[in-house]
Amino acid sequence: MSDALLSSTYNQILEIIAKVEPRVADATRAELRDQRSSLKLIASENYASPATLLTMGTWFSDKYAEGTVGHRFYAGCQNVDTVEALAAEHARELFGAPYAYAQPHSGIDANLVAFWSILAHRVETPGLEKLGAKNVNELSESDWEQLRHELGNQRLLGMALDAGGHLTHGFRPNISGKMFHQQQYGTDPQTGLLDYDAVAAKAREFKPLIIVAGYSAYPRRINFAKMREIADEVGATLMVDMAHFAGLVAGKVFTGDEDPVPFAHVTTTTTHKSLRGPRGGLVLAQEEYAADVDRGCPMVLGGPLGHVMAAKAVALAEARQPEFRTYAQNVADNAKALAEGFLSRGAQLVTGGTDNHIVLLDVSTFGLTGRQAESALLDAGVVTNRNSIPHDPNGAWYTSGIRFGTPALTTRGFGRDEFDRVAELVVDVLKNTSVGTTKAGAPSKAAYALADGVADRTHAASAEMLDKFPLYPGLDLA
Incomplete structure (x- = not known):
């Protein structure tokens, strides 16, 4: 798209919006200004292409399409069928998956579909045979009562939140922690790395129905072949949540034992983050689970979002281009440069470095909590998020860590030199941040003071x- 056409398109869109609610148009302009002028280092964020963004703003938004391709509960869904089938086709080809389901609205939705699909699959084979039924539709109410009781006692083993896992991996306040009798595996207390022998020992003791692998704040790769061996040994289903690192799988940075798709029974992901698409989810599965996942609607989901599925198709098509592999490799290389930049300036990293797109900084060495560090960095134009570290003394709200990710700034074109400079700026801000006090004069886990002039010089640099x-070069908003 030419610069003139891109600018004309967005200015006209904002003009139309402003005639109805000018404050929304103003906020949209402000968001672009903010994103252009800040160092976006949130590991779960990226910049989608104009083609992907524009695809979401169409009349596919107006269509209900519960059901599956060719089998809808509403008439007139032939065009939604087309875009959903394209999204699934691109996902299968991109990840080498036998089956793909493009309907989930988010990563959490994708995980819920996966959990219930695995439970349904376990019920149907061999649970249904015990009840004398061929499929779930033949079950009586008393049968369902029995199954609900059995499913309520099912077990899930997932990565602990402070070790780098996600809320949906069995965290007690989350629905995943309420659906299942859950236990969690952590990381080695000395190295912060996954100990596969320890995971296997816990699996043998706990005997889970599902083992969840994957992470949201673990800065290393996982050997999924080993995780599958553990699952097979205890008769568990292996589910992998690759929402954070899907772009590295798609870009063939993670291959062999580090590619989860061949080893997991069911794999879930978001379509934004390192994959650089619209906000949404996907479920990939081995053929034996396809029929169960296909019932995501109405089992878990309502009407799929046709405009977002269309945008998924566009973004996945982009990810199948050769240049995406270059991008994915740059994401990983830049994370190493960022980690090395921190270490060379005396900062402490969880696991001592990274080999994916995440760098997890322990800010306790600066005398700060994660919340103080996050706030001070934001004042200086560095957008991050606080994050728990293993055995975090400050808990999940204040935390002792800051999570950094390289996908977004890599999309803008940053390379190793720029990320080394980013590390320098971050360390400068943290060294010049002090702990604030409460109204009573006691040290506060939230309050902070940033030395004069630091924010200005960081913004300038x-x-x-x-x-x-530049972000979206050539796009000039009036």
Whole structure:
């Protein structure tokens, strides 16, 4: 798309919006300004292409389409069928998966579909045979009562939140922690790395129905062949949540034993983050689970979002291009450069480095909580998120860590030199941040003070780099 056409398109869109609610148009312009002028280092964020963004703003948004391709509960869904089938086709080809389901609205939705699909599959084979039924539709109410009781006692083993797992991997306040009798595996207390022997020992003791692998804040790769061996040994289903690192799988940075798709019975992901698509989810599965996952609607989901599935198709098509592999490799290389930049300046990292797209910084060495560090960095134009670290003394709200990710700034064109400079700026901010006090004068886990002039010099240094790598170059909003 030419610069003139891109600018004309978005200005006209905002003009139409402003005639109805000008404050929304103003906020949209402000969001682009903010994203252009800040160092976006949140590991779960990226920048979607104009083609992907524009695809979401169409009349597919107006269509209900419960059901599956060719089998809808509403008439007139032939065009939704087309875009959903394309999204699934691109996902299968991109990840080498036998089956793909493009309907989930988010990663959490994808995980819920996966959980219930696995439970349904377990019920049907051999649970249905015990009840003398061929499929779930033949079950009586008393049968369902019996099954509900059995399913209520099912077990899930997932990665602990402070070790880098996600809320949906069995965290007690989350629905996943309420659906299942859950236990969690952590990381080695000395190295912060996954100990596969310890995971296997816990699996043998706990005997889970489902083992969840994957992470949201673990800065290393996982050997999924080993995780499958553990699952097979205890008769568990292996589910992998690759929402964070799907782009590295798609870009063939993770291959062999580090590619989860051949080893997991069911794999879930988001379509944004490192995959650089619209906000949404996908479920990939081995053929034996396809029929169960296909019942995601109405089992868990309502009407699928046709406009988002269309955008998924566009983004997945982009990810199948050769240049995406270059991008994915750059994401991983830049994370190493960021980690090395921190270490060379005396900062402490969980696991001592990274080999994916995440760098997890322990800010307790600066005398700060994660919340204080996050706030001080935001004042300086560095957008991050606080995150728990293993055995975090400050808990999940204040935390002792800051999570950094390289996908977004890599999309803008940042390379190793720029990420080394980012590390320098971050360390400078943290060294010049002190702990604030409560109204009573006691040290506060939230309050902080940033030394005079630090925010201004960080903004200036950031602007110098960001100007070299403009976001959506050629897009000029009136």
